[in-house]
Amino acid sequence: MIAILVTGGTFDKQYNELSGTLAFNETHVPEMLRLGRCRVDVVVRQLMMIDSLEMTGAERRSIADACLASSESRIVITHGTDTMVETARLLAAAMQDGPPEGGHYRKTVVLTGAMVPYAFGSSDGLFNLGSALSFAQTLPAGVYIAMNGRAFAWNDVRKNRASGIFENL
């Protein structure tokens, strides 16, 4: 069983045709799992529905709390790409016993997101969701970011804002 914790991000943004702006409504994750014909045993929990640029420290800590409280030992988190690395760092501190770099992680946590909203017919959201669920099933305990078909350790990744691509430090 894998827990999918939804926090919002580009993944779930949609177009409000009355205001002409981008906004959040319901998460698209269950629909994406259905279209992907996903048969992995998952439970989807919507923690919040926000742009990660507006995520507060308290909200980040509530994500860590949800990871710790979750009975599942494998977790995928959908998250805006802009501060995904920052949340991964906080989770890494919260999810391990012992010293920050040498401790023992309790669970496999994989953060993922999208550069283009799923509702805009884009494709990286589905590609990334398939990727993140697969990494979550196979990687050892730790905190990772799954973007661009790759899995990055939380402490060896950054988002290149000029290219929109995640890369090693």
Place this chain on the structure above:
Amino acid sequence: MIAILVTGGTFDKQYNELSGTLAFNETHVPEMLRLGRCRVDVVVRQLMMIDSLEMTGAERRSIADACLASSESRIVITHGTDTMVETARLLAAAMQDGPPEGGHYRKTVVLTGAMVPYAFGSSDGLFNLGSALSFAQTLPAGVYIAMNGRAFAWNDVRKNRASGIFENL
């Protein structure tokens, strides 16, 4: 570096608007990798472009030959779902040293496909491609089928034709 070997299948079927039938033309895999913003180092080789129900033993052996000849130790194969298990079985025999069930595999080979053509706006192709590339990076040497978000060992999987879902034996 991961080799992606293209053999056709539903993945790559498209609609011929003059004849009104389903047919193969060029593979969509490079476009799918682009839309998925994939940054994994891959090389795409189109071996054939056929419906897997029409795949001959000679064609199946040529896939095994391409796997053995490939300099990459991690391989993803796009393949029709109907005989994917049969090709996986032949690859398992060809890719290992020693006895059929207890031998040592030389490479990590992951077969994947789709229930709905990518060109028809469906989503399981992209989801499965993201999944297969991720399993190919993390699973030990062996032959696997990546469908429905899961990875199956070649000798513990079948396609349930009534539901269109891959499941354990």
Place this chain on the structure above:
Amino acid sequence: MIAILVTGGTFDKQYNELSGTLAFNETHVPEMLRLGRCRVDVVVRQLMMIDSLEMTGAERRSIADACLASSESRIVITHGTDTMVETARLLAAAMQDGPPEGGHYRKTVVLTGAMVPYAFGSSDGLFNLGSALSFAQTLPAGVYIAMNGRAFAWNDVRKNRASGIFENL
């Protein structure tokens, strides 16, 4: 009020993922009208759901009967492109009083269709539906084919099978 008579055709074909074939299920016309934000007063009647290559003379006459029986004086018919001209010819004979070429038409009837199924993410279906509904509101009584953004009189049109385009004789 415009009557939309549904007969099937490429317009409504969809992919059966278990059999891997093209088939008919329910008509997509109501969904297309909704996505097009159509606010024209319409009533949708599904007469049949067939490939126009398989349409019999009896079925063609039943379309003419439905046109004559309809209380609406403006009618759009969705129809396969392959025999659309043949049905238009029969309708022209049935819908007018007086001699075949010089008679008086009772209603405005516009046949339309698509080269690519709506369910395959194609676009000519929506474009043609918007076009046909507009021609049906503005053209005088008569029988027309609306394809490729144009309206053709029933007796000055053919489908060019090599190009898939409707053209004047």
Place this chain on the structure above:
Amino acid sequence: MIAILVTGGTFDKQYNELSGTLAFNETHVPEMLRLGRCRVDVVVRQLMMIDSLEMTGAERRSIADACLASSESRIVITHGTDTMVETARLLAAAMQDGPPEGGHYRKTVVLTGAMVPYAFGSSDGLFNLGSALSFAQTLPAGVYIAMNGRAFAWNDVRKNRASGIFENL
């Protein structure tokens, strides 16, 4: 020959994946005509690429100038929906000889737009484009708005901002 004058609007908005905002780039009209298999003889002229809420009086007058200068007597204008009625009013004054309400119009001008960007996989843009091109071929000289499958005279239409639907006064 129909002139299509492009001014921007929701029709042509797209998602900038680096900034996460909606923006204009190139017009999608030629691609939409291609997908719609449009064979009407058209010429596409991009006058500007703006949100109609930001359209100035000078820009509105330049649209009228382009209509008057166009050698084509039938014109479709793609335009943001928010101030489409305002531009239609200015065009009506500019395009007729004689008194504002009783004058003689020189050309058939049809304004159209979309509630959802074409690039977001929406459908009303294609539906409306097919509709506008058809009304432009059949309506007498005058200034019209083609939205929601209907054609409105410039002086009997408003956008209902609560519902996003165009309606008679």
